[in-house]
Amino acid sequence: MQPSNLPTIFSITESEIDLNELLAQITQTSTGAAAIFAGMVRGVTSRDNPHETEYLEYEAYVPMAEEKMKQVADEIRERWPVIEGIAIVQRIGKLYPKTPTVLIACTAAHRDTGVFDAARYGIDRLKEIVPVWKKEFGPAGQEWVEGDYIPKPGE
Numbered sequence: 413m414q415p416s417n418l419p420t421i422f423s424i425t426e427s428e429i430d431l432n433e434l435l436a437q438i439t440q441t442s443t444g445a446a447a448i449f450a451g452m453v454r455g456v457t458s459r460d461n462p463h464e465t466e467y468l469e470y471e472a473y474v475p476m477a478e479e480k481m482k483q484v485a486d487e488i489r490e491r492w493p494v495i496e497g498i499a500i501v502q503r504i505g506k507l508y509p510k511t512p513t514v515l516i517a518c519t520a521a522h523r524d525t526g527v528f529d530a531a532r533y534g535i536d537r538l539k540e541i542v543p544v545w546k547k548e549f550g551p552a553g554q555e556w557v558e559g560d561y562i563p564k565p566g567e
Contacts, residue, residue: 418489420483421499423548424474424544429501429512438497438519441451445523447531449516465550470504470513476500477502480542488518488534492526495519500534502544512547 419438435446453468481500488498495517507513516534520527539543546557 418495419497419499420482420485420537422485423480423500424472424477424502424504426480426505429503429515431517433514434499434501434515434517435519438499438517440496440519442521443496444521444545445515445518445525445527446519447523449514449529449531450512451514451535453509453511453513454497454506455478463550463552465509465548467506467508468513469503469506469547471543471546472502472504472542477542477544481538483487483541484534484537487537488530490535491533492518492520492530494521494525495527496521498530498534502538504540504544 419440421434421437429450431448431450439446442456453465455465457463457465481489481502484500485498488495488539495518497517499515499517501515514535516531517528518527518534546559
């Protein structure tokens with residue numbers, strides 16, 4: 413199949429992430445493997461700056477975020493042409509501990525085709541270039557969580 417015929421989902425949503433539904437949408441009859449990364453809201457952070465989190469509020473500039481998610485999917489397809497389906501979903505709104513906030517799923521015919529690497533690349537790249545912001549609320553107050561990424565010209 414050509415990449416244009418392969419299932420690609422990218423979305424910003426306030427709804428719960430339905431893993432089974434997403435997998436159904438990105439699975440082909442030739443699919444034998446799916447690698448999935450799900451990011452969750454932590455209630456307790458133990459590394460770097462240990463603290464408790466009551467909830468997070470995620471915001472996004474949706475048109476640009478979805479365009480950047482498409483860019484991430486295109487980059488995955490360029491690096492791993494055997495990837496069949498891709499789902500990139502980011503939740504926004506008020507989210508509590510143990511709630512999935514982001515999901516990256518890649519499918520392929522076999523597990524040894526780079527499908528794990530493709531999913532890992534997807535979450536790392538999403539964190540780099542997709543305009544999503546989060547504010548953390550806890551016993552000590554609230555603060556915007558800063559990322560490390562500084563855009564280069566053209567990104």
